[in-house]
Amino acid sequence: MAKIVHREELAQGTIILNEIDAPRISRKAKPGQFVILQADETGERIPLTMADTDPEKGTITIIYMVVGKSTARFKDLKVGEEYYALIGPLGAPTHVEKLGKVVCVGGGTGIAVLHPIARALKNAGNEVTAILGSRTYDLLILEEKMREASDTLHICTDDGSMGHHGFVTDILKETIEKEDIALVVAIGPIPMMKFCSLITKEKGVKTMVSLNPIMVDGTGMCGCCRVSVGGKTKFACVDGPEFDGHQVDFDGLAKRLASYIDVEKQSMDAYNK
Ligand code: FES
CATH class of the missing domain: 2.40.30.10 (Translation factors)
Known part of the structure; x- marks a missing residue:
């Protein structure tokens, strides 16, 4: 067990x-x-x-x-x-096919989710550019695995301790301006996915994000994981977790995720006593 x-x-x-x-x-x-x-x-x-x-x-x-x-x-x-x-x-598996050049953007523990997807896209014959970000280099995970799963790897750190001193969105913007990108996969904190999606929407580059809302049953019955996508309610556990980043209401998702912050803090304080 x-x-x-x-x-x-x-x-x-x-x-x-x-x-x-x-x-x-x-x-x-x-x-x-x-x-x-x-x-x-x-x-x-x-x-x-x-x-x-x-x-x-x-x-x-x-x-x-x-x-x-x-x-x-x-x-x-x-x-x-x-x-x-x-x-x-x-949940539904990632749709993997040979598209050409793809960009995989990961932040925080989102890199763990991104890794098998990047590997599958590379194995399907795509040219994969990976852009990984963290607050500081010590917090960056799976660098070597992502290097193996990609053709080009960029690292971005908020404090400049490694690679580009700045955000993943800076490198994403440069990449989609220079190259003909067929797909962007962005997985990480909600603001990262939101701003990656805004940048790619301007250029009309298809973008997939993976959402991780609060869940209970995970089988489409409780409605807890609902997200608004293209103005329609979707359940992340059965309709996702991956969705078109240009259609997701990230602000609504962030609001729902913050609903229990006070209770979570009380629970953590009680656990630490
Ligand atoms: Fe209950 Fe998705 S977790 S419907």
Whole structure:
């Protein structure tokens, strides 16, 4: 039952990698799909897109940032211990085809979600330019894996500690102005996906984003994960998690995600006592 077989602390111990024993999910999962995990019987159900799968070993890999009580509880689980529940694979897989030149933009733990998609796009014969961003170089994850999954790699840091001193959007803008790009995949914090989508919309470059709203059942029944896309309500767990970035109401999504901030803070404070 969802035993942790390998664990790593990445990026100053704030981002955690867990490789989990899950033979059936590892055989069925495709890039872009997610699982829902629960640390214990009363724990919150947390959706996480798989960073990797190994059908031969029968494992899946997830990477998450510790941001509240539930992820702090996940961080406490050691190798050999088990998640109480693991459900998946969920969501629609990424549509992968040979298009020509594609750009994959990743920020924060979004890079973990981006990696299998970039690899699949490269394996399908596309020329992949990767643009990765983080606040500081110490917080950048999966640089080598993304180098292998791309033809050109750019790193951007807010503090200038590595690569371009500035945002991923600066390099994205230069790239789509210089080259004929068939697709941009942008996965990361909501403001990053929003501004990447605004830039590509101006140029008419097709853009795909992966959304991670609050979820409960993950099967399209509770309505918790609803997002507005092109003025229509969509459920990220079954209609997504990937959507056309030019159609997503990012401001509405950010507002919904912030709904429980006070309760989350109280819960984290109580957990730390
Ligand atoms: Fe319940 Fe998507 S999580 S409908």
